[in-house]
Amino acid sequence: ETGVTQTPRHLVMGMTNKKSLKCEQHLGHNAMYWYKQSAKKPLELMFVYSLEERVENNSVPSRFSPECPNSSHLFLHLHTLQPEDSALYLCASSQATPAKNIQYFGAGTRLSVL
Amino acid sequence: GENVEQHPSTLSVQEGDSAVIKCTYSDSASNYFPWYKQELGKRPQLIIDIRSNVGEKKDQRIAVTLNKTAKHFSLHITETQPEDSAVYFCAALWGKLQFGAGTQVVVTP
Secondary structure, three states: OOOEEEEOOEEEEOOOOEEEEEEEEOOOOOEEEEEEEOOOOOOEEEEEEEOOEEEEEOOOOOOEEEEEEEOOEEEEEEEOOOHHHOEEEEEEEEOOOHHHOOOEEOOOEEEEEO | OOOEEEEOOEEEEEOOOOEEEEEEEOOOOOOEEEEEEEOOOOOOEEEEEEEOOOOEEEEOOEEEEEEOOOOEEEEEEOOOOHHHOEEEEEEEEEOEEEEOOOEEEEEEO
């Protein structure tokens, strides 16, 4: 275990459902990230929270809505997703200091949109 | 923005041989270059990293080299073992981490 826990591990949802992905870190980090991993494509950075403030939003569709209530927890709220959103969603955490930007990943949530 | 290219996309090596994966980056201000290993169905795990003020770093059978002038860095795995089979990702940091597309390494006994 790397100290970054994601739930659920697997999720199947219809296009009209609303669901949330959860990430929790116990490493004392103050920056958290959501990545999307699709087959044979680079990891895509979706959102970055540093010191609980969203500092990066990489043109992600509004059907993905992040929430960071504190430095240990990160959520990704999902609404009216499309089949092409099926992927592995990875959460990561690190120190916000650029010199200490070693990122530790959670195990991911495998999302299937039907 | 930063762009990281990784080659090859797949690499098959005989057990005991060496494996080399190369990455190039576009932003000369990049200052941190981690490598992640992702086994099938598991999370990416940091295996080695290098900062821009260092040219080479070694950890047992794994080494990383950095050529800042040419803007490329490489992962070297010596004496490969079947447990080295995984997807390896390089990344470069300038403000945010940009990942390469990954290299599927298969080590055959």
